[in-house]
Amino acid sequence: MPGKKHVAGVGDKEQRQYEHIKESAEQSGRYGGRAKEVAARTVMKHHKSEGHKKGR
Numbered sequence: 001m002p003g004k005k006h007v008a009g010v011g012d013k014e015q016r017q018y019e020h021i022k023e024s025a026e027q028s029g030r031y032g033g034r035a036k037e038v039a040a041r042t043v044m045k046h047h048k049s050e051g052h053k054k055g056r
Contacts, residue, residue: 007040010047018043
């Protein structure tokens with residue numbers, strides 16, 4: 001992930017989490033073509049539940 005942000009407003013840990021969820025979903029065939037969307041929504045849900053605001 002050198003220099004590429006996939007989910008705006010989250011840190012490096014959440015970026016890695018996004019990649020892991022997306023790759024896992026694609027390999028197992030879950031969610032059809034929506035793996036990126038589901039991964040991004042999952043990461044943002046966790047990010048917000050931790051009390052973080054966008055960009056922090």
